[in-house]
Amino acid sequence: MPNQVDMTVNLAGMVMKNPVCVASGTYGFGREYGQFYDLSEIGGICAKGLTLHRREGNPAPRIAETPMGILNSVGLQNPGVDAFIEHELPYLRQFDVKVIANISGNTPEEYGIMCEKLAEAGVDMIEVNISCPNVKAGGLAYGTRPELAAEVTREAKAHAGPVPVMVKLSPNVTDITDIAKAVADAGADALSLINTLRGMRIDVNTNRPVLKMNTGGLSGPAVLPVAVRMVWEVAQAVNLPILGMGGVSKGEDAAQLMLAGATAVAVGTAMFADPFAPIAVRDGLADIAQRKGLTAVAQLTGAVQPW
Amino acid sequence: MKVERRCKILEKTVLADGAVSMTLEVGDMVRTSFKNPGQFVHVKCGEGLLLRRPISVCTCGEGDPSDLVRIVFEARGEGTAWLAARPAGHPVDVLGLLGNGFPMKKDGRYLLVGGGIGVPPMLGCAQFAGVKPTAILGFRSKEKVMLLDEFADVCEKVLPATDDGSFGYHGFVDALVRQELAENKEYDAVLACGPKPMLRNVAKAAEEFGVPCLVSMEERMGCGVGACLVCACDMADGSRKHVCKDGPVFDAKEVDWNA
Numbered sequence: 001m002p003n004q005v006d007m008t009v010n011l012a013g014m015v016m017k018n019p020v021c022v023a024s025g026t027y028g029f030g031r032e033y034g035q036f037y038d039l040s041e042i043g044g045i046c047a048k049g050l051t052l053h054r055r056e057g058n059p060a061p062r063i064a065e066t067p068m069g070i071l072n073s074v075g076l077q078n079p080g081v082d083a084f085i086e087h088e089l090p091y092l093r094q095f096d097v098k099v100i101a102n103i104s105g106n107t108p109e110e111y112g113i114m115c116e117k118l119a120e121a122g123v124d125m126i127e128v129n130i131s132c133p134n135v136k137a138g139g140l141a142y143g144t145r146p147e148l149a150a151e152v153t154r155e156a157k158a159h160a161g162p163v164p165v166m167v168k169l170s171p172n173v174t175d176i177t178d179i180a181k182a183v184a185d186a187g188a189d190a191l192s193l194i195n196t197l198r199g200m201r202i203d204v205n206t207n208r209p210v211l212k213m214n215t216g217g218l219s220g221p222a223v224l225p226v227a228v229r230m231v232w233e234v235a236q237a238v239n240l241p242i243l244g245m246g247g248v249s250k251g252e253d254a255a256q257l258m259l260a261g262a263t264a265v266a267v268g269t270a271m272f273a274d275p276f277a278p279i280a281v282r283d284g285l286a287d288i289a290q291r292k293g294l295t296a297v298a299q300l301t302g303a304v305q306p307w
Numbered sequence: 308m309k310v311e312r313r314c315k316i317l318e319k320t321v322l323a324d325g326a327v328s329m330t331l332e333v334g335d336m337v338r339t340s341f342k343n344p345g346q347f348v349h350v351k352c353g354e355g356l357l358l359r360r361p362i363s364v365c366t367c368g369e370g371d372p373s374d375l376v377r378i379v380f381e382a383r384g385e386g387t388a389w390l391a392a393r394p395a396g397h398p399v400d401v402l403g404l405l406g407n408g409f410p411m412k413k414d415g416r417y418l419l420v421g422g423g424i425g426v427p428p429m430l431g432c433a434q435f436a437g438v439k440p441t442a443i444l445g446f447r448s449k450e451k452v453m454l455l456d457e458f459a460d461v462c463e464k465v466l467p468a469t470d471d472g473s474f475g476y477h478g479f480v481d482a483l484v485r486q487e488l489a490e491n492k493e494y495d496a497v498l499a500c501g502p503k504p505m506l507r508n509v510a511k512a513a514e515e516f517g518v519p520c521l522v523s524m525e526e527r528m529g530c531g532v533g534a535c536l537v538c539a540c541d542m543a544d545g546s547r548k549h550v551c552k553d554g555p556v557f558d559a560k561e562v563d564w565n566a
Contacts, residue, residue, distance in 0.1 A: 028534035032552070035308060035532075048536070056539075056547045059566065061527040063537040065358050070529070077536050077547060210527075220357050272530045273357055275310060275402070 005289040006296040007282070009043070011264050012164040012190040012241050014125050016043035016098050019297060020254065020282040023245050023268030024049050024102035024127060024168075025074065029088035030095075036275045042282070044098035046192075046243075046266060047084065049129055051103070052110045054080040064201040064210035069220035069247075070269055071199050073213040076104055081114045085121040098124040100166070108155040115159035126163055127243075128156045128188075131170030131195035143170035143195070146182035153186035166190035166243060169234070171197050171223075176230050177237035184238040191234060192243035192266070194227045220269040221247045228260045235261025235302055249277060251284015258285075258300040308340050308405055308532060313398035314376075322379060323453040326424065327391045328365070330377045336403055337367045337374035343408030344431035345500070345523055345556050348376060349531035351400035352386035359402060360386045361528045361551070363500070365427035366434055367404070376403065379427035379453070405531050406555045409521055413437035415495045418487060418518075419462075420480050420509050422501025423447065428523065430454055430461075432498055439463040441487060445480035445505065449473035481508035488516040496521060499559075510559035520559040526550040541566035 007018040021044035022033075028048050030039050039045065057077025064071040079087070081103070092099045101123040105111040111128060118126055130152055131143035142148045149167070156165045167183045169176055171194040180191060196217025201210045209215070227246025235242060244262030248254050249270035257265050265285075270277035289297045311334045318330040333348075340346075349359040360380075367376040382391035393399060409432055411417065417440040421429040426444050433440055441464045446452045448471045458465045466483050467475030476483055484497065497513040499506055500523035513520035529535035533552025540548050541563040548554065548561075 026530070026535055028536070032530070032532040032534040036310070056545070057536065058539075059541065060537070060539040062539055063358070063527050063529050063535075065356060068355070068357065070357055072529070072535070072537055074536050074539075077539070269357060272535060273351060273359060275530075275532070 005286050005294060006298075007286060009264050009298050011243060012125070012166065014044070014098055014164060016264060017096070018043040018282050019258065019264040020278050020285065021046055021100070021243060021264055021266040022271065022278055023266040024129070026268040026271055029084070030092055033271070033275055037279065038095065039092070040096040042097055042278045043264060044100050044124070045092060046100045046102050046127055047088070047092070048078055049076050049102045049104050050078050050081045050084050050114065051076055052081055052105065052114055054078065054083065059212045061210060061212055062216075064216065066199065066201055066218065067222060069218050069222035070272070071201055071211060071216035071218055072196070073211045073216035075213070081117055085117060089121055089123070100125040100127050102127040102129050102168070104129040105152070108152050111152050112155040112159040115156045115163075115165070119159065119161040119163045123163060125190070126156065126160055126165050127192055128152060128165060128167045129195070131168055131172070143179065144173050146178050149179050150182040150186035153183045153188050157187040164189035166192050168195055169193040170195050171226055171230055177233055180234045180238045184240050188240060190241045190243060191238070192245065193234060194223065194230050194246045197223055197226065219247065221249055223247045224253055224256070228256050231257055231262050232260035232304065248281060251281055251286075251288050254281050254285045255288045255300055258297070259302070259304040261302045261304070263298070263301050308403060309336060310400070310402050311336055312400045314401045316393055316395050316397055316399060317375065319393070319395045324450040325381045326379055326451070326453050327382065328377060328379045330375055331399065331401060332373040333376045333401055333403065334373055336401070337369050337376065340404040341367065342404070343410050344435045345408035345428050346404040346406045347555060348378060348401050348403035349405055349528070350390060353389040356386050358529065359531060360390065361405075361531060363428040363523070364404065364431055366431045376401070379424070381424050402531060406551060409498050409523070409556050411435055411498075412495070416440070416493050418443065418484065418494045418497045420484055420497060420499040420501070421445065422480055422505040423451065425499075425501030425505075425523065426454060428500050429498070430457055433458060433461045442466070443468065443480050443483045443487065445469070445501065446474070447471070479508065480505060481512045484509055484512040485515070488512065488518060494518050499523070506559070507564045510562070510564065513559065521556050522559045522562065523555045524550050524557060524562070525555070
């Protein structure tokens with residue numbers, strides 16, 4: 001029986017044909033996975049994190065496997081926002097998929113400059129990364145202090161024109177709702193969470209950390225319950241749509257995040273094992289919605305019934 | 308590149324202390340994605356491990372109905388131990404063929420250099436070469452020596468070496484590379500695969516003789532296709548390239564050997 005569930009969702013005015021995105025930093029600019037399937041199959045692509053200028057990132061090793069997870073310390077390697085606009089955006093624009101540019105700045109002004117460039121170039125949404133654990137300047141500092149997070153959000157909004165601004169929150173905080181509220185008050189259109197959790201793995205034979213940067217960001221199925229809990233907390237604290245992510249590898253994981261309050265979800269680490277993971281998540285989610293007798297997948301959002 | 312979720316293990320043998328050879332039925336993977344010898348496959352190793360394991364192709368060929376890829380690997384950790392324990396007849400999930408391999412010309416004259424588990428991919432290079440190459444193969448000790456007969460079938464000359472002198476030349480391969488390059492000026496390029504210190508020394512030897520040198524690099528890998536950017540390789544110009552997509556083979560002159 002063909003699936004009759006309406007899969008469209010509206011994330012801060014950006015209408016996606018299904019709620020499954022791919023998380024920034026796990027999908028490059030789409031070219032690699034575009035060799036496996038039509039990128040129009042997925043709802044949205046959060047492109048690899050951009051900075052104002054090209055960055056080479058951190059020295060290797062940049063990845064370590066952990067129980068049901070991975071640690072990474074890529075460090076925002078990217079060609080810079082101008083190169084993205086010139087070389088990568090035209091490629092992504094060939095497909096019927098929403099393009100979400102992800103940006104990180106060293107100063108609030110840099111966020112503003114990048115928003116202006118991207119708004120002019122025409123992306124569907126800007127995801128403001130205030131939570132990268134792998135860079136020294138800016139990055140995580142903006143994501144752990146409400147007043148700095150608000151300042152970056154205001155600067156981004158002031159320069160993004162009509163393009164909705166989504167702020168990506170760090171889980172490496174005492175109370176994520178403090179940051180969520182500050183960012184919401186500063187005018188954010190949407191929130192995405194969670195970024196990776198800071199972690200470390202040590203090789204017991206050499207006494208050395210596996211990552212050259214010693215610590216990195218944890219992702220994968222291990223972090224899913226943390227993501228679900230944080231999405232649930234943030235959904236109750238602020239009235240903004242949420243892109244939920246963290247350890248999604250199947251339809252049920254996506255459904256959990258949506259029930260907790262997410263409007264859409266992003267798949268990341270799961271792609272490393274299976275390039276087709278976003279499509280499998282989409283189909284699994286549709287099956288769950290149908291099994292539950294829903295007419296639209298959007299009915300899952302916030303439908304959790306807490307004890 | 309493509310994903311073949313059920314590649315049957317056609318044949319499995321233990322070659323030497325810890326080294327396992329597996330021949331896999333890979334559908335049309337070779338027909339659709341072979342570029343050069345020295346590419347790799349990304350193999351899913353068990354359900355609990357999230358990352359695939361990159362393993363160099365030893366040899367591969369088109370076939371009917373299925374292409375074949377032979378891999379030779381050591382059980383070094385949890386993932387490769389799982390793979391090594393899979394019996395013949397069982398399926399494995401393979402992503403491949405990945406990377407660019409060694410850009411070889413059919414009429415090129417090559418000096419092939421392999422070290423340890425870097426030896427098997429050089430067999431694919433030897434088979435591919437139109438002019439019978441010379442192979443210099445280094446191992447830690449006699450117990451680790453493998454594939455010599457197969458190299459002998461397709462090479463003009465095979466020079467084995469062991470670190471401890473228990474078999475063949477006593478010492479490292481770069482000494483044999485110098486000796487061979489001094490005696491024979493005909494080589495178009497040195498092609499090498501092995502641990503990074505070995506590659507650095509081989510690259511240095513080739514440079515001394517003005518012979519181009521291509522090296523196959525190794526790094527901890529994520530997606531295997533160039534999207535996640537974790538397998539960074541430091542380049543001499545200060546940039547960072549990626550072993551999976553830009554490599555795994557690089558011109559030795561491009562690589563920052565001091566990193």
